[in-house]
Amino acid sequence: MTKSRKQKQKKKDFLKKKLKVGKTAAKASNLTDTSFVAKTISVKNQHLDHDHHDLSKRFPLLKHHNATVRKETLTIFIKAIPTIIKSRLMTPLLSQAIPLICDDTKDVRDALIELLDTIGALDPQVLVLHCNIFVLYINMAMTHIVPRIQADSTRFLLCLLKHCGDEIVRKAWLKLMRGVMNVLGWSAAGANTSSGALQTKKRDSKANKIHLDALGKLVEYGCFDLKATEIDDITGESLSSAADNKFLPPNLPQPFEHLKLFERQLKQSNSINDSSTSGSTVPGSTSAANSLANQDLESRQAIFETDFQKEITKQCQLLVKDGGECGKAANTLNKLAMEVCQG
Amino acid sequence: MSHISMNQWAKRLETASGPDFQILLDQIKLPVYVDESLLKNELSLLVTKIMKLLRCNNSPEEYYQIWKGCHTAVIIASFNPLVLVAHGGQLLTGIYNKLEQLTDYINTQVWTIEFDTLLSTLVSSLTILMDLMRNNPTLSRESLVPKLKAIIPTLIKLTESKPLLTLPVLAKLLYKHSTTFKPFTNKYRAALENLLSSEDKYNQFDTHLKKLICKNYAYLHLIKDNNSNNANNNTNHVTSHPDENWRLGLFSVLRQYQPIFKLFYEILDMDQDEQLKSLINGLPMIKVEEGKKSDDDDTTTKLFGKSLKLDLNEPFTLFEIVNRINLLNDLLIAFITVPTPFAIRVPLKLVNNVAEVLMGLNTKYLAIKRELRHDQELATVIEDVLIKLQSQSVKIWLNMLQTYGKQCLVLIPNIINSISVFIPFKPKSNKLIDYSRCDQVKPVFYDIFKVINLCFPHLGHQFNTELDSLTKLIDVTMYLIEDKSLLEPFYNLQKKQKMEKTTNKSQQHSKSKKANKDSNGALSDLYTHSVNFDVSINLKQYDEINQFLYNIINNWKLSSFLQIKITKYAINKSIYYKQLLTTIPESFVKLLRIVVINPGFERVSILPIAVSLLNEQSDDVFDTLCHPKLPLGIIYNMMIKNNNMDTVEDKNFQPIDEVTLIEEQVNEEQVNEEQNQPDEEDVEVKIGLKEQNETEGTVPVTVVDETKVFKRDRFESKEEHTSSKRVKISETVEAVEFSKDEPSNSVAHQQAKVEESVESDDDEDFVIPDIDLSDDDE
Known part of the structure; x- marks a missing residue:
């Protein structure tokens, strides 16, 4: 029998449709499309991505275990200094970077010196502000057990003296002098030579030269009024510190810090009071006297004459005999020492 | 305005007491009663009543009446010249009589407060009346001077028991009425020597009384001695100075020093210091009377009949030297400082030599004799004695400079050099100052600061060349301005004990347990509130130190160490006193000013700090520094002059x-x-x-x-x-x-x-x- 249209249609529902080549299977009529399109909305200030211009995020990298990372971070900061020199980032930068003076890796130390040079070239007052910490870490480096760190300490000192010599010298001239003498292996008057000194017998002459240069600079800044030789172009007067107007508002950071008005000082032992603290001679043994004695030129010259001059002259003469670059540096130092005693 | 008649007041006088009496006294001094018409009746009645009060019995119940009488007499005589002139003598006699009666029975009297008060009132009333009558010639001639002959012996008699009361009066009488006092000189001298000779008694007196006694002793020499006058008259063409007797007295005191200083030849090795020996030999010697032996030891150290009894086996007897020197110094100071009616010639060099010798006797440069060194007790006593003598020398210089000031200009460099000898050094050291001993002689240092402060105004910038002698003193000053804790020895002892405990644990363990239980009281406060045990010096002493530091900073440029220390001290103490007293004391303000103006080697002056400290107390100096102004007065004058000149120069430029x-x-x-x-x-x-x-x-x-x-x-x-x-x-x-x-x-x-x-x-x-x-x- 021939089937009617209706019957054929009914049968159609139950017949399996043949799949045709090159064509996909027909979709069921009750198929639900579950496809979707996802889109992202970008809000820039809410990005979780690292902003490469945000330097404050890089501070922790200065303490990274990988020396290369530390070095690169320092390099980034060096490049960024001209932009951030007036910003608030300088303080955390320096407070985090200065401990790298005692870093194990030479590259890091070199990068740090470059950083300090850059800062100093742009604005020395920034370095002046952090003199206390600098002195602390340089001292730490000078007495470090690792010879290379000890040897590099004078490079930092030289760098600092270049930019803020006056301030450094006022704060810790005596301490630094002792430190440098220690590094050189020379004994200051009354000091114990065996303790804390770099005991290597073979010294790198280059390093020695740097040490001698640092010592020379220290003596120059400490025992001479360098400003006295400069003359103000406009007024024609000497720029000596004695000629400064002391009654104008001070343009130094923390001008009254040396008075230590807000610091609690430990009770001084009787040894301080034993020695004469009058104008002519100042003792070289006690801390309170040391810190205050650094303040004026005459006291420093007096201490130099009593405590350091003899040893320096003796050692310099030995070095001059050896000759070479060290000899030259020693010669310059010797001349400086003689000038101080004459002046 | 109506007033109550004097008769009424006179009648009420006897019965008035307390506030009534006060009102009475207030009223009778009104000028309305200075009326000649009242003189015969009312004022006479009042005076009669006063005399009646003054003549009351000497029984304790009547003391109040006598007291009232005295005060009324004084008031009416002070404010009513008529009464003073007419009845002053009468009143004086009344008061004097009562005083004499009480003085006669003074040994039998029971000492009560009322008696004491009455006695002092009588003496003070007498003094006031005498002062009132003194300057009026007629009154003085007729009433005062005749009665003085009776008053003076009474007062001298009273001096034995009440020296503090009578000595000021007698000093005045000696000064003003030397000739009237003449007959009683010996008696008074005996009374004073009685007070002076017993050194125990003299040492018990307070400073004020000692000064009075010495002043009176000196004033005895205002009376011209007849013998000395005759001696002068014998020499031809020699004018006698009015101060002959005074000089005699002064030299009699000066002569007493040499024998005492020579005693030290036995104690110290004086051969090491020839200069000191020559100074001692240069002092005036005791004149030996004819017929007496010159080396009679008893007479050489005798003063007012008493000689020194020293025994080196009994070290404490050496303190008699200190007592004697104290007495001699008091007398010497009295002779050179008390005011005199005539000019006196003072041997300042000799006085200075005495002081220099006293300062020069020290164990710093002179060793104790070998045979005496072994005795520890003796050595300690000798050192103490010498320190006391040195402090006396500072006292002499202080009085000398206060009185003679610029006239001592020649001696000032010597004085300063000698003073630097006083600073104690550590044993076997020429440079290290012994600060613990400085603590012990703190009061002397304050006197030294006073002396130096007196020297500074006369020397000024000469100090630029005399830095060395004062540098050590500056170091001592720096030490003295620090606050000291009384607990330092306690802490040190604790440390020591701890150290000993750790080293000898086993031995001390059992003993220390018991010991700790007994010795440890409530010691917790020492640890928790140790600030309460800090000792600071008082404000007057700070003033002296500040003056000294002011002069030092003004004249010298100090090293940073000293400059900073002084600056810190000035700032800290100023803040402290500002909190305590709400204002900064004047001496600290001066010190702050000078520190600001002379910053020494500092880069910047402490002007901002000082200005903020003195915010509330406006200070002219800082005002000028902060707001410098042109001197407008001078500029204005210059402008006027220029204008005048312009008008003239129109023709003649x-x-x-x-x-x-x-x-x-x-x-x-x-x-x-x-x-x-x-x-x-x-x-x-x-x-x-x-x-x-x-x-x-x-x-x-x-x-x-x-x-x-x-x-x-x-x-x-x-x-x-x-x-x-x-x-x-x-x-x-x-x-x-x-x-x-x-x-x-x-x-x-x-x-x-x-x-x-x-x-x-x-x-x-x-x-x-x-x-x-x-x-x-x-």
Whole structure:
């Protein structure tokens, strides 16, 4: 029998449709499309991505275990200094970077010196502000057990003296002098030579030269009024510190810090009071006297004459005999020492 | 205004007490009662009543009446001259009689507060009445002086028991009525020597009383001794000085020093210091009377009959030396410091030598003799004695400088050098100061600061060369200004004990347990509130130290160490006292000022800190530093002068230079003074010479005439007016041109027509050139 249209249609529902080549299977009529399109909305200030211009995020990298990372971070900061020199980032930068003076890796130390040079070239007052910490870490480096760190300490000192010599010298001239003498292996008057000194017998002459240069600079800044030789172009007067107007508002950071008005000082032992603290001679043994004695030129010259001059002259003469670059540096130092005693 | 009659007050006098009596006293001193008409009746009645009160019994119940009588007498005599003049003598007699009665029975009296008060009231009333009567010649002659003959012995008698009461009165009487006092000199001397000779007694007196006794002893020498007068009269053509007796007394005291100093030859090795020996030998010696042995030990150290009894086996007897020296110093100071009615010749050098010897006797530079060194106790006592003697020398210098000031200028460098000897050094050291011993002699250091502060104003910048002697003293000052804790030895002891515990644990364990239980009281406060045990010096001592530091900073540039320490001290203490007293004391303000003005080697002065500290107390110095102003007064004067000069220079333009200014001054003087030809001519000579001097080094003048003087119009007009003998000034003056190349004060002299005078005296003639200055100069 021939089937009617209706019957054929009914049968159609139950017949399996043949799949045709090159064509996909027909979709069921009750198929639900579950496809979707996802889109992202970008809000820039809410990005979780690292902003490469945000330097404050890089501070922790200065303490990274990988020396290369530390070095690169320092390099980034060096490049960024001209932009951030007036910003608030300088303080955390320096407070985090200065401990790298005692870093194990030479590259890091070199990068740090470059950083300090850059800062100093742009604005020395920034370095002046952090003199206390600098002195602390340089001292730490000078007495470090690792010879290379000890040897590099004078490079930092030289760098600092270049930019803020006056301030450094006022704060810790005596301490630094002792430190440098220690590094050189020379004994200051009354000091114990065996303790804390770099005991290597073979010294790198280059390093020695740097040490001698640092010592020379220290003596120059400490025992001479360098400003006295400069003359103000406009007024024609000497720029000596004695000629400064002391009654104008001070343009130094923390001008009254040396008075230590807000610091609690430990009770001084009787040894301080034993020695004469009058104008002519100042003792070289006690801390309170040391810190205050650094303040004026005459006291420093007096201490130099009593405590350091003899040893320096003796050692310099030995070095001059050896000759070479060290000899030259020693010669310059010797001349400086003689000038101080004459002046 | 109506007033109550004096009769009423007089009647109420007996019964009044307490506030009534006060009102009575207030009323009777009103000027309304100074009326001659009242003198015979009412005022006499009052005086009678007062006398009645004064004549009351000496029983304790009547003391109050006597007391009332005294006060009424004093009040009415002080405020009513009529009563004083008419009845002053009567009142004085009444008071004196009562005092005499009480003095006679003083040994039998029971000492009560009322008796004491009455006695002091009687003496003070007597004093006041005497003072009131003294300056009036008639009253003094008729009433006061006759009664003094009775008053003085009574007061002398009372001195034994109540020296503090009578000595001031007697001192005044000695000063003002030396001749009246003469008959009683010996008696009074005996009374004073009684007080002075017993050193135990003398040492019990307070400082004020000691000074009074010594002052009175000195004033005894105001009375001229008859013997000395006769001796002077014997020598021909020698005028006797009024201070002969005074000098005798002074030298009698000075002579007592040498024997005592010679005692130290036995104690210290004096051969090491020849200078000291020569100083001792240079002191005046005791005059040995004829017939007596010169080496009689008993007489040499005798003072007022008592000699020193020293025994080196009993070390504490050495303190008698200190007592004796104290007494001698008090007398010496009295002789050189008390005011006298005549000028006295004081041997300042000798006095200074005494002080130098006292300071020079020390174990720093003179060792104790070998045989005595072994005895520890003796050595310690000797050192203490010497320190006490040194403190006495500072006392002498202090009084000397306070009284004689600049006259001691020659001695001041010696004084300062000697004072530096006082600073104790550590044993076997020439440089290290022993600060713990400085603590023990703190009071002496404060006196030393006083002495140095007295020296500074006279020396000023001479100190630039005398730094060395005072540097050590500055170090001591730095130590003394620190606050000390009384607990330091306690902490040190604790540390020591801990150390010992750790080393000898086993041995001390059992013992220490028990010991700790007994010894440990409530010690917790020492640890928790140790600040309460800090000792600070008082404000007066700070004032002396501040004055010393002020002078040091003013004259020297100190090293940073000292400068910073002084700055810190000034700031800290200023803040402390500001919190305590709400203002900063004056001496600290001065110190802050000087620290600000002289910052030494610091880079910056502490001006901002000082200004903020003295915010509430406005200070002129800091005000000027913060807001510098031009001195407007001077500028204003200069402007006026310039304006005046402009008006004159309309005709005669001349740049202002020294010559013209001098001329101006001269002109002004001459306008004010009377016209005196020789003076003016002298001035002209001066001006001429000045002009000549200035033009010598300048552009050469074409026509040189030494007498040519360039003068202003007004001066010229003056000249014309005054001197007829003068050369007439021709009115035509040639123009003078000024060029930039020439110095401003050179003027090219033009040839002028001069009419010479006929007079022969060339010095007085001046040829005044014809100089014509036109208005269009420059």
